[in-house]
Amino acid sequence: MRESVWWTVSIACALVMVLLLSLHMGIMHLAGLLNALGLNLGDVRSFSAVVARGKNPVQMVVYVIFLAVALYHGLYGLRGILLEVTRSRRWEVTITGLLFLAGALAFVYGTYVTVKTFTG
Amino acid sequence: MSAGEQRAILRIFRYNPTDGGAPRFQEYPVPVQKGMTVLDGLVYVKENLDGTIAYRSSCRMGICGSCGMVINGFPRLACQTQILHLESQVIEIRPLSNYPVIKDVVPDLTSLVRNHTAIRPYIIRLDDEKERPTREYLQSPDELEAYLQFAYCIKCGLCLAACPTVATDASFLGPQALAAAYRYLADSRDSGMEARAPLLDTPHGVWRCHFAGACTEACPKGVDPALAIQLLKRELVLRTLRLSHMRAPAPVAPPLPPAPRPDIPKAPEPTVALAHDQRQREE
Numbered sequence: 121m122r123e124s125v126w127w128t129v130s131i132a133c134a135l136v137m138v139l140l141l142s143l144h145m146g147i148m149h150l151a152g153l154l155n156a157l158g159l160n161l162g163d164v165r166s167f168s169a170v171v172a173r174g175k176n177p178v179q180m181v182v183y184v185i186f187l188a189v190a191l192y193h194g195l196y197g198l199r200g201i202l203l204e205v206t207r208s209r210r211w212e213v214t215i216t217g218l219l220f221l222a223g224a225l226a227f228v229y230g231t232y233v234t235v236k237t238f239t240g
Numbered sequence: 241m242s243a244g245e246q247r248a249i250l251r252i253f254r255y256n257p258t259d260g261g262a263p264r265f266q267e268y269p270v271p272v273q274k275g276m277t278v279l280d281g282l283v284y285v286k287e288n289l290d291g292t293i294a295y296r297s298s299c300r301m302g303i304c305g306s307c308g309m310v311i312n313g314f315p316r317l318a319c320q321t322q323i324l325h326l327e328s329q330v331i332e333i334r335p336l337s338n339y340p341v342i343k344d345v346v347p348d349l350t351s352l353v354r355n356h357t358a359i360r361p362y363i364i365r366l367d368d369e370k371e372r373p374t375r376e377y378l379q380s381p382d383e384l385e386a387y388l389q390f391a392y393c394i395k396c397g398l399c400l401a402a403c404p405t406v407a408t409d410a411s412f413l414g415p416q417a418l419a420a421a422y423r424y425l426a427d428s429r430d431s432g433m434e435a436r437a438p439l440l441d442t443p444h445g446v447w448r449c450h451f452a453g454a455c456t457e458a459c460p461k462g463v464d465p466a467l468a469i470q471l472l473k474r475e476l477v478l479r480t481l482r483l484s485h486m487r488a489p490a491p492v493a494p495p496l497p498p499a500p501r502p503d504i505p506k507a508p509e510p511t512v513a514l515a516h517d518q519r520q521r522e523e
Binding site for chain 1: 409437
């Protein structure tokens with residue numbers, strides 16, 4: 121596949137991360153600002169609120185999405201660094217394959233941990 | 241250097257890979273006049289002090305791009321660099337970075353030429369007009385302006401010597417070839433993007449550029465290769481997202497009117513008979 125496709129996906133992942141992190145920062149740490157804007161979410165950092173979110177499937181899906189985009193963006197960046205000092209095509213393919221495998225394993229394990237955490 | 245003493249020391253890199261000796265610097269005192277370039281200094285050294293030094297030069301006026309070298313730590317054309325402007329008593333002259341050395345300050349520019357030819361630096365047409373031309377292509381001044389600055393490249397190779405990415409990735413196409421690729425992409429007469437994309441859209445193509453901008457700073461002709469590479473990236477992403485507005489290649493000029501215009505008087509008969517006309521009459 122053309123490199124511009126991988127690069128565009130990486131930038132799209134970065135945008136998703138910025139969006140999700142902005143939501144996280146807004147909800148968890150800018151309650152005063154949200155209150156001023158007329159959006160009262162209550163005490164989102166209380167024990168009961170954390171437990172309630174832990175049972176919310178939407179929250180779980182968001183975590184898994186964040187895991188996927190962060191893994192892709194990070195590993196794509198690492199691939200770029202490694203390919204810069206790689207001169208043979210065979211090593212390029214090997215590095216790309218190993219990073220894909222590492223990303224897939226990390227995603228499977230991370231998803232398992234996330235689902236296990238949410239489902240108890 | 242001070243203007244009063246009017247002398248400078250040229251500290252020249254000396255190295256001959258064929259004799260097995262180690263690289264070293266050798267210093268030569270050179271009398272300096274206002275307007276004297278580093279190339280003039282090298283000519284003085286070769287003619288008066290040491291005929292064994294090797295450097296490359298040709299036009300002496302910043303056109304041919306032959307005399308690129310690293311002068312006081314920065315890649316420059318020796319013919320465009322005035323000694324007094326360097327404001328330095330000792331002027332250090334090295335061969336261009338990121339190239340093998342043939343001898344002394346003569347670099348082996350094979351990689352530059354190889355990458356430049358790889359991107360197919362000529363107009364590519366999908367129609368038959370280039371092979372069997374009928375008329376000139378039509379191009380407006382605005383369309384010319386879109387690629388003109390990138391056409392000023394003289395292939396001196398200074399941009400590759402300045403580029404930190406070329407230093408780490410020998411497979412990187414480099415700013416010169418990528419700027420040349422954009423020069424043809426932006427040319428309204430060309431429709432060769434499909435042919436060039438497989439080379440450009442790779443990890444060692446446009447995506448390897450870190451946008452350090454050193455190429456643009458080094459270019460002696462005011463070309464902006466860093467800008468060209470970013471514009472190439474934009475075009476490739478737009479093509480990926482299918483948002484690129486592919487223009488039709490420039491058409492050829494319409495044919496001339498078949499009959500002469502009545503308001504233009506007929507040309508007078510030639511007063512001197514051509515030789516072959518004369519022969520025909522005799523036969």
